[in-house]
Amino acid sequence: MKIARTYRFAALPLAILAALHFSPTLWAQNVDMDVPFVTTPPAVTEAMLDIAGVGPKDFVLDLGSGDGRIVILAAKQRGARGMGVEIDPALVARSRQFARQAGVHERAEFREQDLFVTDLTLATVITMYLLPDVNMALRPKLLALKPGTRVVSHDWGMGDWRPDRERRVAAPEKTLGLDKSSRVMLWTVPARFDGRWCAIGGNGAELILRQTFQQVEGELLQARETRALGGHVDGRILRLSQLAAAELRDEILVFESASGPGGMTHWRRAAGACG
Numbered sequence: 001m002k003i004a005r006t007y008r009f010a011a012l013p014l015a016i017l018a019a020l021h022f023s024p025t026l027w028a029q030n031v032d033m034d035v036p037f038v039t040t041p042p043a044v045t046e047a048m049l050d051i052a053g054v055g056p057k058d059f060v061l062d063l064g065s066g067d068g069r070i071v072i073l074a075a076k077q078r079g080a081r082g083m084g085v086e087i088d089p090a091l092v093a094r095s096r097q098f099a100r101q102a103g104v105h106e107r108a109e110f111r112e113q114d115l116f117v118t119d120l121t122l123a124t125v126i127t128m129y130l131l132p133d134v135n136m137a138l139r140p141k142l143l144a145l146k147p148g149t150r151v152v153s154h155d156w157g158m159g160d161w162r163p164d165r166e167r168r169v170a171a172p173e174k175t176l177g178l179d180k181s182s183r184v185m186l187w188t189v190p191a192r193f194d195g196r197w198c199a200i201g202g203n204g205a206e207l208i209l210r211q212t213f214q215q216v217e218g219e220l221l222q223a224r225e226t227r228a229l230g231g232h233v234d235g236r237i238l239r240l241s242q243l244a245a246a247e248l249r250d251e252i253l254v255f256e257s258a259s260g261p262g263g264m265t266h267w268r269r270a271a272g273a274c275g
Contacts (some may be wrong), residue, residue, distance in 0.1 A: 040129055040154055043172040045070055047184045051167055052125045052150045054078045061085070061123035063115040063130065063138070068095025068108065070127050075104035080125075083109040085118045095264075120145055129154040147191035147248070148235030155183050161213045164188050164234070190214045190233035191248045198274035199264035200252075206274045207253075207261050216240070220261045229261070 017075060021215045040048075048070065056079035062070045065084025072095070074080040086092050091265070095110040102108075111118075116177055117133075120126060125199035126149065128135065135156050157163065163185035176260055194211035198204075209229075214240065220227040231240035238246045244256040246267075253267040261267075 024163075032258065034200050038129075038176045039066060040069065041169075041173050041182065042069075044154060044169050044171055044182045045073055045134075046165055047169045047182075048127055048152045048154060049074055049078060050166055051184055051186045052127075052152050054080050054125055056080060058124045059083075059122055060125045060127060061118075061120060062127045063118065064128065065095060065110060065131075066091055068098050068110055071095075071108045071110070072099050072102050072104055074125075075099075075107040076102050081107045083111060083122075085113045085115050087109055087112065087114055123149060125150045125152065127152045127154075128156075130156060132156050132159075135159075142187075143189060145189045147189050149189040151187040151189065153187075157185060158187065161187065173248050177193060188214070191236045191238075193233060193238050193248065193253070196270045196272075196274070197253055197267040199262060199271045200266040200268055201264070204274050205262040206263060207267055222262045 009242050054074050058074070058078070058080040060070075060071055060074040060080050060082035062082065062084045064087045065071060068084050068091075071082040071084040074082050081217040084095055086095065089112045092110045092112045096105065099105040099110070112145040115135070123145075126142065128138075128151070130138075130153070135153060135158055139161060142149075149184060165186040167184045169182045170180070172180045174180050174182065174250075190213060192211065193209050193216055195209060197209065199207070201256055205220070205222040207218065207220055209216055211233065214233040216231045218229050220229055229240050229243070231238060233239075236248045238248070238253070240246070240261070244260055246253050246255040246260065251269055253269075255261075255265045257265065
């Protein structure tokens with residue numbers, strides 16, 4: 001996989017790249033097809049698929065796919081389908097050739113395309129080896145995806161959107177930088193649980209939640225008593241401290257058992273006070 005794909009800035013030292021702030025539009029316009037790309041070491045490629053739990057039901061979308069190794073490996077070893085998006089036509093042609101040689105060309109597609117105009121909604125897993133500013137430019141589109149979509153990044157984070165899981169992988173063959181290891185990070189796109197929820201048949205019980213990415217805090221209001229709550233979102237699942245997990249189903253919050261807030265299992269989102 002290529003870092004920053006074939007943008008001419010890719011030849012600069014990494015410390016300089018990380019310190020600069022580029023416009024995504026300028027990145028897309030400044031293409032130099034002669035700049036070599038930086039491949040993802042095999043152990044890191046495996047780790048990226050492992051941390052996302054890629055399997056036969058997944059569609060893997062690799063942004064800046066370089067020589068296509070992630071999508072090809074996902075198809076060949078995991079039975080997944082996928083697509084690589086790459087702006088260098090020579091690398092797209094090479095990826096297609098490799099996919100045919102691996103016998104997975106029917107499940108591994110490669111497109112010559114700018115990642116910023118790519119439709120991300122078909123993916124269940126998105127993989128990236130980009131740079132911090134590019135990750136941040138993509139972040140709003142990623143957070144708007146279907147809850148439960150998994151996002152994996154090699155080395156670079158998402159600012160204050162902290163990963164759900166992180167792994168350090170030894171990569172002695174890594175050619176970029178002095179550190180011969182890589183960070184592999186996983187995010188699961190969270191559903192939105194913030195707001196006011198009313199217990200269905202709950203005599204006015206209210207659940208008020210505030211959410212920052214996958215972190216949730218709030219209060220349960222019932223019978224003039226207030227109980228503070230905290231928790232974590234995993235896709236469409238809400239896990240509140242000392243309570244059963246809940247799933248968002250068609251805008252109804254459904255707890256697994258009567259150990260939901262106030263002993264109530266079903267809650268509806270409300271614009272005003274519960275009555």
